[in-house]
Amino acid sequence: MPGLNRRDTTLFLIVIALLVFAPFILNPFPEDSGLARFNAGYPDLMQRFVIFGIFAIGFNILFGLTGYLSFGHAAFLGAGSYAGVWMMKLLTVDVVPAIIASVIVAGLFSLAIGYICLRRTGIYFSILTLAFAQMSFALAYSVLTPITAGETGLQLSLADPRILEGMNDSGTIPATNFFGIPMRSGFEWDIGGWVFTFNFGYYLCAAIMLAAFYISIRIFRSPFGMMLRAVKSNQQRMNYTGLNPRPYTLAAFVISGMYAGLAGGLMVAVDPLAGAERMFWTASGEVVLMNILGGAGTLVGPILGAGVIKYFENIFSRLNEADLSQLFSFLPEWLESALVTIAQMFVGDGWLLTLGAMFMAVVIFLPGGIVEGGQRIHTWLRRKPEKKDDTSAAPAATAGE
């Protein structure tokens, strides 16, 4: 792969393979089996996996490399979404101008906010970004209603001008498309008991995520990425060596804001509706969780974290008591009912409890996230057979970076 060393190329190829074969991997259970509800291979969820993957990759460039914990990145995602829908309303329902506009708008927005917020570090930076995001949310809900459509959310309508498309007399709102291919198009493959869905929107988002991932690898390996790590490890020393960290952190902030805008643009590309709740601070907290859970500062961590959290959100929140008793039906009855009572707290409406508990466990026991967990298992497995080889296993700790 151009610009990547061998290990990164392997990683990149693995991610490509996972994305291409996701419809198979995520649908391991036959359609009519009881476990089918654990399948995640439907287009809506797969799109969300990759879109939030992009969001998390971008956030990782800021948080993972520079250590600046932003609690307001959802504002850029929301701004990107609004810009995208407006492009579709004004120009055309083709998603390309919408996505480009969302990246540009989010970039400018993050430039303005980053310029102010980056005057402070540490918790003050977090509070400043939080304050800006909450302001954006409150304004989008109230005063900016002509632009954001407030509570109902901004959506397409028949009366939109759509200059590039000309008159529309079909009587229905045209579907979002990519050079004529509708985002919703795709086909289902029915084989044996399994049904695999291949969706165009998903593959477009996946291709964009690959590009985003490639750029992030290049940033991680570049001298610029080195500078960002220097900011994280010791900003004072960086100052003393005569370097001004501000331009580097601002660049990282804007890049991650553009990633967030891209994610927002793709969100409206697959489903042209933008609401203010996308900017709420819990949404910003979610992307932090994704990074921490997967492993902040590692390359694949954010993607893994985004996948796990979105999976839990969608699958766990749909489970109910009947599913649980079916799941534990092989156990003796007293144990089954006890387990169902306990597990019931964690599914359905209570999936957030799962999220919170999982999150605490990760921060307490595994600060490096899933990636660090994988590395620990890896070194432990390598160490078992030959006990003398302790020293050579140690460098593997940096493998995921």
Added chain:
Amino acid sequence: MDIIILQILNGLDKGSAYTLIALGLTLIFGTLGVVNFAHGALFMLGAFCAVTLNALLNLSREVVDPTKTDFLGNPLKVDVPYVIDWFGPQFGEALIDWSVPLALLLAVPIMALIGLAMERGLIRHFYKRPHADQILVTFGLAIVLQQIVKYFFGANPLATPAPDAFTGSFDFGVLIGFDPFTIIYPYWRLVYFCFAVVIVAAVFAFLRYTTFGMVVRAGMVDRETVELLGINIDRRFVIMFALAAIVAGVAGVMYTPIVAPNYNMGMNFLVLSFVVVVVGGMGSLPGAVAAGFLLGILESFASMSAVIDLIPGINQVIIYLAAIIVLLVRPRGLLGRKGVMED
């Protein structure tokens, strides 16, 4: 003039809640150096102490009242709370009526226990970790606490009325020489404000005039020297954490008649209280108190229709705007000590 006083009064009750939560937050930060994102959840737990006590006192059994009949002529069934059975109608009714102030007695030991458990079980392991980790783990804890409360109490707000003596409003304007009906103010909000003042004064007096408080203040300034003098500062700081939890809890108890509590009430207050702490100065107790009331009143002024007509949407953003300006112009906060978290 009367409008201005009315807005100040309106700002006081929210400002009181901000102040009490921010006081605990800044106390924890000043002593333990921990950024506690679960403090809003403690406020919420306090509120649910009141809800629980109210529900317990209202536990009733069904009795047939022979003196009354329903429209079909059958004897009417009425619910009689157990407390009325046990203590007689007069005292029993009074108990139910005063459930919110009574909940303070319940909340103090419970919040102290929760605070101690939280500090010993979780926060203790995070002293040496970066602030980001502290924020994240307490954020996770806040989610967990909220969801547990949601599991047991449901998602709907549960109204808990104030004692009858304090429901309704009174004409505050007449007391200070304005025309009648210019300044109408609910009783309970005035109670809440007085309560906040008492609590704040108590915390300050505790820190100012007791030996324990003196040691704690010394530890906040220079922990190492205090430890070298042979004082177990850790144990005192843990007690301060419990105290902060109690303050947040009782603030929640008394807030229930103002806004019916639900499981995520703490989060809204948490974000704003953090802003208050930052505006007042991280680790500064007078700063938290001043900024709490100031921002509460500022918010209330921004909600006046004359102001909203002038600058639309200002009531939604005024607190954040104030925080941004303070952070950029005076990063240590209004009353923050020089050099504390100033970068």
